[in-house]
Amino acid sequence: MLAKRIIPCLDVKNGRNVRGVRFSADRDAGDPVELAARYDAEGADELVFYDITASADGRAIVMDLVRQVSERVFIPLMVGGGIRTFADVRHILKTGADKVSINSAHVYSPEIIDQSAESFGSQCIVAAIDALRRPTAPGEPPSWELYINGGRKATGIDALEWVEALVDRGAGELVLNSIDADGTRAGYDLELNQAVARIVDVPIVASGGAGNLDHIHEVLTAGEASAALAASIFHFQHYSIPEVKSFLRERGVTVRQ
Amino acid sequence: MIAVIDYGMGNLRSVQKAFEFLGYEAEIVEDPERLSAATHLVLPGDAAFGDAMHNLQTAGWDAAIAEGLAADKPFLGICVGLQLMFEESEEMGKHRGLGILPGKCVRFPPTGRVPQIGWNQIAIKRKVSLLEGVPEGSFFYFVHSYYVVNENKDDCVATTDYGIDYTSVAGSGRVFGVQFHPEKSQVHGLRLLDNFARLR
Numbered sequence: 001m002l003a004k005r006i007i008p009c010l011d012v013k014n015g016r017n018v019r020g021v022r023f024s025a026d027r028d029a030g031d032p033v034e035l036a037a038r039y040d041a042e043g044a045d046e047l048v049f050y051d052i053t054a055s056a057d058g059r060a061i062v063m064d065l066v067r068q069v070s071e072r073v074f075i076p077l078m079v080g081g082g083i084r085t086f087a088d089v090r091h092i093l094k095t096g097a098d099k100v101s102i103n104s105a106h107v108y109s110p111e112i113i114d115q116s117a118e119s120f121g122s123q124c125i126v127a128a129i130d131a132l133r134r135p136t137a138p139g140e141p142p143s144w145e146l147y148i149n150g151g152r153k154a155t156g157i158d159a160l161e162w163v164e165a166l167v168d169r170g171a172g173e174l175v176l177n178s179i180d181a182d183g184t185r186a187g188y189d190l191e192l193n194q195a196v197a198r199i200v201d202v203p204i205v206a207s208g209g210a211g212n213l214d215h216i217h218e219v220l221t222a223g224e225a226s227a228a229l230a231a232s233i234f235h236f237q238h239y240s241i242p243e244v245k246s247f248l249r250e251r252g253v254t255v256r257q
Numbered sequence: 258m259i260a261v262i263d264y265g266m267g268n269l270r271s272v273q274k275a276f277e278f279l280g281y282e283a284e285i286v287e288d289p290e291r292l293s294a295a296t297h298l299v300l301p302g303d304a305a306f307g308d309a310m311h312n313l314q315t316a317g318w319d320a321a322i323a324e325g326l327a328a329d330k331p332f333l334g335i336c337v338g339l340q341l342m343f344e345e346s347e348e349m350g351k352h353r354g355l356g357i358l359p360g361k362c363v364r365f366p367p368t369g370r371v372p373q374i375g376w377n378q379i380a381i382k383r384k385v386s387l388l389e390g391v392p393e394g395s396f397f398y399f400v401h402s403y404y405v406v407n408e409n410k411d412d413c414v415a416t417t418d419y420g421i422d423y424t425s426v427a428g429s430g431r432v433f434g435v436q437f438h439p440e441k442s443q444v445h446g447l448r449l450l451d452n453f454a455r456l457r
Binding site: 001002003004005040045070071072074075076094096098120121122123124172173201202203226227256257 | 373
């Protein structure tokens with residue numbers, strides 16, 4: 001049976017791994033290459049490198065890290081942050097990434113998804129969205145607004161409508177980042193994951209809000225996500241990956257041993 | 258030398274570096290004539306079946322691969338590389354494959370999430386040297402929307418359950434194909450590649 005995936009995310013700024021709290025404050029969380037090797041040894045199912053500087057210099061640093069990690073770690077690597085053009089996508093894949101996570105660019109120029117999926121296959125084109133809950137009246141179904149530029153800019157676009165369009169264009173996987181939950185360690189936005197999982201066929205990677213083992217269990221079961229992405233709970237060793245996996249296994253969730 | 262066939266499709270460096278990590282000489286080969294110098298042939302692939310087959314034929318890879326197989330060189334197809342070993346695929350229209358093994362490729366039924374992306378297990382049906390030291394139920398990394406239906410029952414080496422049980426390792430003799438990505442499947446994947454490189 002297909003296993004649920006546990007994916008540590010390394011937010012990289014100036015060559016160091018940092019953790020974000022609601023997309024802002026940074027705290028140093030170690031050397032990314034060392035962390036990547038540790039997560040691989042512990043049984044991470046995939047690794048995400050996220051360039052939060054997203055400048056040309058930042059990109060060069062992240063590419064160098066990807067190269068170093070991909071030489072010694074034999075699990076899938078996803079790279080995201082600041083991707084603007086088709087040439088960026090090609091460059092990242094050539095460097096050794098297995099998947100590219102595209103965020104704001106799919107709003108500025110949606111055809112980047114079509115073009116990348118057509119050239120490299122949907123399997124390596126991941127669309128990431130940052131979503132903020134809209135206020136709703138009692139009894140109304142929940143809805144979310146799509147944000148871009150690291151969660152700083154509202155788009156007025158309905159997130160659920162947008163993810164459908166992204167999948168139609170060829171996105172092979174979706175990363176759903178809840179701005180409300182990000183960095184709070186108060187749990188993933190279960191309703192967001194569930195709502196998206198029910199309208200698209202591609203796998204959903206839940207992101208933002210993991211604070212304890214129950215949160216991860218919830219989003220992979222009630223939240224219907226295929227994978228859980230987390231940053232700070234792993235970097236600061238609140239939990240190890242084997243702890244997460246045995247917790248899930250004891251509750252009947254299939255995970256890779 | 259292990260030849261990793263470059264027909265313009267997908268991330269070949271990851272396959273090459275896995276062999277290098279294991280201590281083997283692996284070369285990304287762009288010219289079909291270069292295959293004659295290889296001891297082992299690897300056909301990777303991430304692309305759509307039709308495009309992949311078109312590229313193989315245009316550059317003359319189909320004939321070069323047939324020659325290598327006639328010379329009894331070990332062969333490993335990975336992902337779409339496995340699918341290309343069969344006679345045809347229904348991915349975006351009907352396309353002919355290399356026809357190394359009888360059978361075809363069909364799409365997963367829409368009951369589950371398609372593509373299948375992630376780690377899934379294999380159930381070993383036949384003992385082969387390729388899987389030596391790989392335990393029953395080992396997890397491998399899969400990314401695909403189509404799967405192979407082999408005509409010869411004996412060509413099935415291992416199956417995987419994704420709503421349906423399908424052949425995830427196929428082969429006979431020293432010719433194998435795997436639906437998953439061994440180069441992305443940590444220790445068990447590396448073990449499989451090591452076993453392949455040891456086939457003589």
